Amino acid sequence: MISDRTVERVREAGDLVEVVGESVELKRSGREYKGKCPFHDDRTPSFYVVPDKGFYKCFGCGESGDLFDWVMKRTGMDFADAVRHLAGRWGIPVEETGVRRPEDDPLRPLHAVNALARDWFRERLMDPEAGARARAYLEARGIGPETCEAFGLGYAPAGWQGLRAHAAGHGIEDELLLEVGLLTTSERSAEPYDRFRDRIIFPIESISGKVIAFGGRVLGKGEKGVPKYLNSPESPVYHKGETLYALGWNRNRIRREEVALLVEGYMDVVALAAGGVENAVAVLGTAMTPEQATLLRRYTSRALLLFDSDEAGLRATFRAGDVLLTAGVHPSVVSFPEGEDPDTVIRAEGEEGFRRYLAGAVDILDRKVQLLEEHGYFTSLGRTRRAMDKLLPTVRATSDPALRDLYLARVSERTGIQRDTLAEEVERGRRAGGGGARGGPARGARGGDSGPGGRAPSGPVRGEGSTVGGGGRRSRVPQGLGPERQLLLVLVRAREFVERAAELVGPSDFLDPLYRDIYMLLLDEAELSGTLDGLPAELVRRIEELKGDPEELEHTGQVFEAAVAKLRDRSLEARREELEGALRRATDEEEQRRILGELGALRRERPGRWNVIRRGRAPDLNHPTEEMSR
Numbered sequence: 001m002i003s004d005r006t007v008e009r010v011r012e013a014g015d016l017v018e019v020v021g022e023s024v025e026l027k028r029s030g031r032e033y034k035g036k037c038p039f040h041d042d043r044t045p046s047f048y049v050v051p052d053k054g055f056y057k058c059f060g061c062g063e064s065g066d067l068f069d070w071v072m073k074r075t076g077m078d079f080a081d082a083v084r085h086l087a088g089r090w091g092i093p094v095e096e097t098g099v100r101r102p103e104d105d106p107l108r109p110l111h112a113v114n115a116l117a118r119d120w121f122r123e124r125l126m127d128p129e130a131g132a133r134a135r136a137y138l139e140a141r142g143i144g145p146e147t148c149e150a151f152g153l154g155y156a157p158a159g160w161q162g163l164r165a166h167a168a169g170h171g172i173e174d175e176l177l178l179e180v181g182l183l184t185t186s187e188r189s190a191e192p193y194d195r196f197r198d199r200i201i202f203p204i205e206s207i208s209g210k211v212i213a214f215g216g217r218v219l220g221k222g223e224k225g226v227p228k229y230l231n232s233p234e235s236p237v238y239h240k241g242e243t244l245y246a247l248g249w250n251r252n253r254i255r256r257e258e259v260a261l262l263v264e265g266y267m268d269v270v271a272l273a274a275g276g277v278e279n280a281v282a283v284l285g286t287a288m289t290p291e292q293a294t295l296l297r298r299y300t301s302r303a304l305l306l307f308d309s310d311e312a313g314l315r316a317t318f319r320a321g322d323v324l325l326t327a328g329v330h331p332s333v334v335s336f337p338e339g340e341d342p343d344t345v346i347r348a349e350g351e352e353g354f355r356r357y358l359a360g361a362v363d364i365l366d367r368k369v370q371l372l373e374e375h376g377y378f379t380s381l382g383r384t385r386r387a388m389d390k391l392l393p394t395v396r397a398t399s400d401p402a403l404r405d406l407y408l409a410r411v412s413e414r415t416g417i418q419r420d421t422l423a424e425e426v427e428r429g430r431r432a433g434g435g436g437a438r439g440g441p442a443r444g445a446r447g448g449d450s451g452p453g454g455r456a457p458s459g460p461v462r463g464e465g466s467t468v469g470g471g472g473r474r475s476r477v478p479q480g481l482g483p484e485r486q487l488l489l490v491l492v493r494a495r496e497f498v499e500r501a502a503e504l505v506g507p508s509d510f511l512d513p514l515y516r517d518i519y520m521l522l523l524d525e526a527e528l529s530g531t532l533d534g535l536p537a538e539l540v541r542r543i544e545e546l547k548g549d550p551e552e553l554e555h556t557g558q559v560f561e562a563a564v565a566k567l568r569d570r571s572l573e574a575r576r577e578e579l580e581g582a583l584r585r586a587t588d589e590e591e592q593r594r595i596l597g598e599l600g601a602l603r604r605e606r607p608g609r610w611n612v613i614r615r616g617r618a619p620d621l622n623h624p625t626e627e628m629s630r
Contacts (some may be wrong), residue, residue, distance in 0.1 A: 001080075001097050001150070001468055002080055002083050002084070002094060002095070002097070003096065003097045004095075004587070004588070005094040006083065006087060006092065006094050006095045006384070007083055007203065007588075009069075009087075009092050010083055010086050010087050010090065010092055011054065011067060011068075012088045013092060013551070014050055014067045015050050015051075016049055016054055016055075016066070016067050016070070016088055016426045017033055017049055018057065018249070019067060019071070019086075020033075020049050020056060020070060021033075021555060023038060023074065024036070024037075024047065025047075028051060029048075029590065031360045032048050032049060032050050032051075033048065033544055034046075034047060034048050034049075035046065035047050035049075035323050036063060037058040037060055037063065038074075038176075038496065039058060039061050039073075039301055040058070040061040040063075040301060040402075041404070042060055042061075045553065046058055046059045046060035046297075047059075047060070048213055050131050053539060054066050054067065054129045057068065060402065061328075061400060061454050062401070064402075066084065066590060067086065068082045068086070069278060071085060071086060071296060071385075072298070075254075075255075076207065076251055076255075076298040076299050077547075079280075082251050082504075086516060088107070094574070098549050099300075099467075101474060103528040107237050109176055109628060109630060110176065110179060110180050110235065110236060110237045111210045111211065111212070111237060112180075113172055113176045113177060113180060113182070113526045114180055114203075114210075114212065114213070114237070115211050116166075116167065116170060116172070117163060117182050117211075117214070118154065118201075118203045118211050120150055120154075120163060120166050121154025121155060121201040121203075121214075122154040123153045123154075124154060124156065124157055125148065125153060125155035125201075127155045127259060130155070130157055130248065131155045131265070133219065134155035134200055135249050136217060137200070137219045137220065138153070138200065139272060141343070141347070142271060142274050142275065142347045143270055143271065143274045144274065144344075145360055146252075147270060147273055147274040147585040149271065150249065150347040151202065151249065151269075151270055151273070151558060152203045152205075153200060153201065153202060153203075153270070154195035154200075154201035154203070154213075155199070155200060155217060156194065156197055156198065156199045157197070157203060158198035159194070159197065159198050160193040160194055160197065160549070161193060161194060162194060162532075163177075163182060163183075163194045164177065164183055164192060164193065164194055165194075167182075167242070174192045178192060178241055179236070180213070180232065180235045180237065180238070181213070181232040181233040181235055181238075182194070182195055182196070182214075182232075183195060187537060190618070191333055191428070194217075195228060195230070195232075196214060196216040198218070198219065199230065200216065200217045200218075200219065201214055201215070202214065202215040202216070202245070202266040202270070203216070204232070204238070204243065204284065205247055205249075206237075206243070206248065206499050207247060207251070207478050208248070208296075209248055209537040211364070211610065212230070212233035212235075212238040212243070213235070213237075213239045213240070213243075213284075214231070214232050215231050215232070215245070215284075216229065216230045216231075217229055217230075217266065218269060229265065229266075231284065231285050231286070232582065234513075240284040240285060240286055241284075241286055241289040241291055241292065241507060241508060242289070242291040242292065242295070243292070243295075243433075244281040244282065244284070244285055244292050244295060244296060245266055245269060245281060245282040245283075245284055246269045246270075246273075246280065246281050246282065246284065247267075247281045247295065247296070249273075249278075249576055250269075250273075250280060250281060251299050252280040253279045254279045254281075254299045254300050254527055255300065257279045257298050257370070258301075258302060259279065259300055259302040259303065259304060260279055260280070260281055260296055260299065260302070260303045260304070261279055261280035261281070261283070261304050261306055261334075261358075262280075262282070262283070262288075262303050262304065262306065262320065262331075263280050263282050263306045263307070263342050264282060264283065264304050264306075264307055264308065264313075264316075264341075265282055266282060267343055268280065268282060268306070268341065268342045268343050269281065269282050269345065271346060272342055272343075272346055272354075275346035275347070275350065276351040277346065277351060277355075280306075280342070281296070281555070283320075283390065285503070285521045286318065286507065286520050287319050287320070287460075287520060288316075288323045288324070289318035289323065289506060289507060289508060290327060290508065290518060291504060291508070291533075292322055292324065293321075293324045293326065293327035293329060294327050295553050296324070296327070296329060296590050297327045297328050297329050298411055301328060301329055302326055302329065302330050302331075302332075302451050303329050303330070303331045303332075303386060304331070304332050304333075304334050304358060304361050305317050305320055305321060305331055305332070305364070306334045306336075306341075306342050307320070307336065308341065309335055309336065309338065313500065315502070315523075317333055317364075318364070318368065318504050319366075319523065321333075321364035321394065321397075322393060322397035322462060323397075323506075324362070324402075325394065325397040325399065325400075326398075327399070327400045328399050330361055330363075330400070330403065331363075331364045332361035332362075332364060332367075333361060333362050333364055333367040334357055334358055334360070334361045335367075336357060336496060339354065342354070345357065347374060350383070363405050363526065364394060365391065365410060365411075366410070368390065368391055369391070369410070369414055372387045372390065372391075377390075378414065378415070384415050384416070386418075387414075387415060388411065388415050388417060388422070388425070389396075391411050391415075391424055392411070392422070392426055393611050395408060395411065395422075395426050395428050402591075404426075409484070410425055410477055412434030414517070417567075429541070440592070451561070481563075482572070483563045483564075483566035483567045483568070484510050484511070484512055484515045484563075485515065485546070486559060486562070486563040486566075487501065487505070487519075487560065487563035487567065488515060488518055488519065488546055489546060489549055489559075489561065490559055490560045491522050492522070492546050493518075493545075493549055493556070494556050494560075497556070497557075497560055498522050498523065499572040501519075501522075501523075501560075501564070502523050504564050504568075505519075505564055505568070507519055507520050507523075508571075509567045509568070509570075509571050513533075515542070516541055517539055517541070518542060518543055521543075536607055576599065579595050579598055579599050580599070582595050583595045583596070584597070
């Protein structure tokens, strides 16, 4: 850890105006400096730097922070690296406290075995004989040696013990390989064997460049029943919901072009890079998560979504859009001709042709409006009302007040509903379920149908085992079911609730890893048709248990609401406890201010539920003026 003394010396020596002025044209305005905000499309200067107080603030988009925040947001560095960077700039020695030696890192052996595997896969790809078929396949897809080298691509031979034998020759035991998922076992045999066989290998790296996992793609169409893509399981070093493929490689280009392309798979990213487009990243076999969106926000405030245009792809597009909006990233949708994807388009039309599609990207809300128009949603009063329910979740998800206002105007214009009425609906939904919080896309969005032609139930929602409902109707929520299982029981029996669940609950709200995986499967394919082949046996068993559960669910909509409320309360309570603990440990005034601000936001989501500080005095934070503080 960097000592507090070093941090304070850097803070005192640092010239915020000088650092910000390198990328923003600042003009003096009294004791402050102003310019156009680099974090959003700022037509009139609304960005201020206050050197006397050491912070910046944009009155347009709300971005604010100090010298360290600026470096972190503009470069993607973490706090420690930002301090070191600025210390080097002003010649300040960095003092470390409680430094841990590399050999003391408990994750070091896992990173080392992943690095060994990556090198072995690369050697197999370059082997004149063993890698010939894999190289020919990649070259046919327009991916040459230079691109393979840039992304560290490799090849896993068809044998069952190749990597295991290679690792054993270096003294590496099976346990390490099993822990990171390079080896696996089956029900028929406990003898470990290579997970990846006869596949192109895509190493997955952390932002710092450490290999944390792998993805494998079959050559060509593959055999029937064999999944096209096979991914490493989660491990102590790999959490797929917190990682974006190729962000480490492409982040600088994303920062320069001020936009990220979000695609569905490894091959799309690599094919685009081979074609000259190097600002793409991919989600890793899961729906877009708040953690991924927050990670992307370090580098850009704009994203173009290049998912498939079929029904499943559109669901993924709009889920990702709402999550991005909550994180402060403005998404637009790119559409390709039917049957085409980024890989096929850039190979057929080249970089110039591909970029023409990017230029035609449509704002996420406008794309929703287009699809609703195509399906006749504005042809009657009832269908217009349902159209509003489908549009408002995106409005609620938007954390940018200016963009939310534009969205309200757009929905009002298209539906004919007065803007004030829409604003009341948005606020009512945010109060009822929270709007755009951590842990799920468009948290608290209440739009969408609870079933064909119906609206979601409203009114107070209580915990499981309680009586819920309004209008004089009372229903007993099943006793003894945890909220995760309760919600999944609803979703496997009433698939029309899946889209609404995606608007309210994120995968990170599930503590049980198997239930979390089932939820993500449902988000990707509500019918769970054809998705069980190749899944782990325990996961399949849990799915079958849910499908065959004899528990009767009366008034399904109310059970759904109760389960969602329970999950949200649990997530918010856990976050509150985490923040209060951090506040008790914090000694830095700026850190205390940041934590108090987040606690205040939680309290506003659940008014009357918690006090921000339950015991003891709040720290004295008489610092910058209220309107300029974060």
